[in-house]
Amino acid sequence: MRNLTCLQPSLATTVALPVIYSLLFPAGIFGNILAGWVFSKQAPPRRTQHVYLSNLVTANLLVGSTMPLLATYFARGYQWTYDSVECRIANHLGGFVMHVSMYVTIIILCSIALNQYATLKKISDAKYPPAAKENFYRCVLQKFRQPEFAKCLCIVVWLTVLCITVAAIIYNNVQINAMEESQRCFNVTVEASKFTSMLAACLATTCFFVSFMTVLLSYYCLTRHLSEIQKNTCIGEKHLIYGTVKRNILVIQMILTVCFLPYHVFRPVFYLLLPEDDCPKLNYLVEIKNFLTCLAAAKSSLDPVIYLLLDKTFKRSLYGLFTKSMPEHHKEKADIFTEETPDI
Template sequence: MDTTSPAAFFTPFTSNSPYAPTSAELHQNQTTRNPNTQCNIDGASMRIPLAVFYTLFFLIGLAGNLLALWVFLRMQAKKTSVRVFLINVVLADLLLVICLPFRIVYHSSGNNWTLGPVMCRVVGHAFYMNMYISITLLGLISVDRYLKIHRSASRKRFMRGRWSYVACGVIWTMAIIITIALIGTTKKYEGEGKCFHYRKTCSAGLVFIKFSLVVLFWLVYALLVISYLKIGKMLQRVSKDKPDLPNAQKYKQTARKSFFVLFLFTVCFVPYHIVRVFYIVSQVSDTPCAWQDLADKANEAALLLSAFNSCLDPVMYFLLCSSIRRSTIGILRKLIRVPDAAVSSVSSSEMNRSMQKRPSLVAINAQSERMLIHVPAVGR
């Protein structure tokens, strides 16, 4: 029979007791009971992959967007609304790419920030500012293309105006004002030498801005999906209604290209904004450390895809727009000094023979390309 006194079960553990919990166990139990306890989330396991990928994105994005900007500025063409939007997209991508070396140095040096908290906030907020400027401009381009293909007289007069300049000015002004406000009001990052890392937040204003940006993205994404679907259906219908046209197959290819652009936009931005909701909730609620660590890793991986879009935009300009493709090839030939007299004469003769056989080919190509969101009517 057990003679142990019941009171012994209520006797506090002493340091000499074999049943006394260790300090690590006490800390683990405290963290389990209070998930809001500060967790040690340093992201050390991802710093090398992040440094490598951001380095590649910086090199490719800088070269591609500088070339795209040069082509846009050198092209002797009417400054249409789409061309104005695309130039601003290129500028936003360039500014985003310029922020990447700070992240590269930070991750490659063991997640150690030496430029002070103010510079950390400047680089961090500028990165997101340019990402959302690019997203918003792509949404406006889709609206512009959708309205123009309906060929309404009132809409055409509206689209001929300088509304693209006004829209871009409003977007940049609002983005800069919000970014400056965030830089001035955001609290210092916790811990010395830390930046771009997970941290808890209790600022209602900051949380509101984060959720507002998520809502903005989904609104823009809805516009893109609706515009692309309508443009694609219209191109498919034209190809079916007029199968005897010499360029009927071109309409089908153009429709496929439109869905390809939407696919790239989905891959780059949708994962980040799905993860973003979970990430923000983990910052403001009592979340266990394991879930905070998962949110941090998922957010960093999805952010890589968003940054990758700055490298894909110049590729889309080149693949989907014949005028940009011709200008880019011409510039590259001049840079590497490849003699193209023979090539030009052969291409010219072939083009003349093709035009004699199919005189409406250029007009049909131009009309089909203008229906694409990323195929502006520039350089024509």
């Protein structure tokens, strides 16, 4: 068994991580509240895209709410005892909410990509009827455009991720309480519990890569589909929706790649490389894991910036809410969730 006093946080953990989380917190909370406000004012409530994005904003706000707890945990966790109130709140509540929201976000991003692709397929199929063998695939894909299906999917995702995370935390907590020598909140069992976290890590990593490959496959199929259409006809300016959908799926793919992929590639490596008695190596591995977790959490603060930079309708809607003088022809174009002209 590894010595529980082996883990000694460096300045990177006690200073850099708290500073990063403290900077991300106001940006994420303010930006997502503002985004939620814009969506609620401009979005028809029965649109499928509204369902997905409402859940995405909710998950982002939950991740943002945990950042002060995580900043405090990394700054002071090595000074607390494990059974202290501060440790229980910062470690359990902070880590619990962040991981639940993180995987809900990943699955919802995947669902948004499928919804975007399904929207384009419907428009394209109306002009270029598909082969009979594609009918079943098309029917399954179109489910992601139905509001009732989107609501049920989001509920199932929240409940499933919640149950798995609660089970992992409870099991890990029982193991730690059984160890009398576990005194500090920031300890090896919490940060590098190999046995109790293996199953949860395996399920989480599988969930991510299934979502990642689904979005990647959607982008590939869309690109191939557009190439086939272009062989027979010219996609003019009136078909700019194709470029919009392609861009939106690409943005989702970039988010998954930049923010989530490094963490999920490193996570199985982390458990495989955990040393039994090499304290310096253990400290390095834990620090890398925590910084990659921070990168994944940073995605919640970047979403409003992505909306603002890449979505012209979101920008116009935001401007209209502040000025309250949006021209009528802009209002007609500012439906962020219009199924015929989907935007991220």
